[in-house]
Amino acid sequence: MQNKDACTSIMVGKKASLDGANYIARNEDRVKAIEPKRFLVKPAVKGRHETYVSPYNKVTVALPEEGMRYTSTPTLDQTAGPNEEDGINEANVAASFTESVYANDRVLAYDPYVKNGLAEDSLCTLVLPYIHSAREGVEYTGKLIAELGSAEGNGMQFADADDIWYMEVVTGHQWVAVRIPDDCYAVTPNQVAIEDIDFDDPDNYMWADGIQEFVEEHQLNPDHDRWDFRHIFGTSTQKDRHYNTPRTWFAQRCLSPNASLGQRPKDSEMPFIRKAEFKIANEDIQYVLKSHFNETPYDPMGDAPERKTYRAISLSRTAQSHILQVRNLNKYKTSIHWIELGVPAFNPYVPFFANADDTDDSYRNVPEKMNLESAFWLNEALAEVVESHYQEFMEKDEDYQKELNEWARRKIAQVDKEAASLEGQALINYLTEQNHEIASHYNERTKALFFELLTEGCELSKMSFKMDPNL
Secondary structure, rough: OOOOOOOEEEEOOOEEEEOEEEEOOOOEEEEOOOOOOOOEEOEHHHHHHEEEEEOOOEEEOOOOOOEOOEEOOOOOOOOOOOOOOOOEEEOOOOEEEEEOOOOOOHHHHOOOOOOOOEEEHHHHHHHHHHOOOOHHHHHHHHHOOOOOOOOOEEEEEEEOOOOOOEEEEEOOOOOOEEEEOOEEEEEEOOOOOEEOOOOOOOOOOEEOOOOHHHHHHHHHHHHHOEEEEHHHOOOOOOOHHHHHHHHHHHHHHHOOOOOOOOOOOOOOOOOOOOEEOOOOHHHHHHHHOOOOOOOOOOOOOOOOOOOOOOOOOOOOOOOEEEEEEEEOOOOOOOOEEEEOOOOOOOOOOOOOOOOOOOOOHHHHHOOOOOOOHHHHHHHHHHHHHHHHHHHHHHHHHHHHHHHHHHHHHHHHHHHHHHOOOOOHHHHHHHHHHHHHHHHHHHHHHHHHHOOOOOOOHHHHOOOOOOOOOOO
């Protein structure tokens, strides 16, 4: 099986974040330039007696009779499976599932992938509706892997108001997970990232049954005095240093400017987890996910000879990006599912309250062909226009994104205040209504900029010439 997602993930603990929320976030990058995505709320179910069969690889699972409501971002084309990717359920648990990771040939020789095992197309669908904590997300997924096997390598993020867990499934049955410390952040870019595992600390580490015996039996540990998951199961190749490690380098350059001094884009031993040097804001996470080696010679939008050396974080192949802001349910009424459709560098993140029972029509319904009433297509169109005249249009595009971030903060504060006196279905109805208003505001502002830039672009044609006013 081949992973289709080539993503970048970021996790920020509640004591490392500016607002005290736990954050998990990821760019969902795909092979094709256009792969339409929807944003849905999947309803809760009760009394169900159904079997799930993946259209992608025919993995077959008897579904639980009951499942919670949750947000998700499935692909429009369902022939290769749901590919719901990420979301927040009604228990206030967030998950982001498909950070593709790759094991080395030594370990795969003894535990190969299972062709009809659990694959990225099914993970969100088969896990998120049934978990009530971040830790349970790891446990539930681990049980599925033990039963079904894994069809590929995947990194998975789970978060609730208290904890963030990151899980890496790397072979047919072997996996580990680590709790991200509250005062730390972590970045991973399509590469096995988890390092030392403390098997005497089950509060902060989890692992597949028998993984130590598996490593010992097959003589897989290259180190003399440590049990480093990355060293045992991961890769360190030319492709990693061209495609993966530069993304970690840039993210840590932004979020740990002092600790990361001396690191280079090709360094293979950059730490997975770092203590935050400053309180990380939502906007800081956005900046990293939107970045393309900005202000370095490696920026593909620049003119330096090195501009195409490394694979950037924000790509034209990004189908959607999300930031899942998990807020304390006792203090706040709901967490927020931030969505960016299309190319992150050029488009804003839109905040939607997760405790809702519907999404806006512009996010729910996505035509197969371009239509500016669809948020996905509108954002793709804006990105195309901005990139076509990058030097002329980027400042206006950045101002537009900044303006919407300011608006979003004010809107969220207003909604939190109004929601404080509501509960039950009245609260859900109110938040659903606010989500429609948020979508409408962003869509109208995006259309205004899109048409403004299209008009200005008429003056920027390469076929222009100094005209004789008398003609």
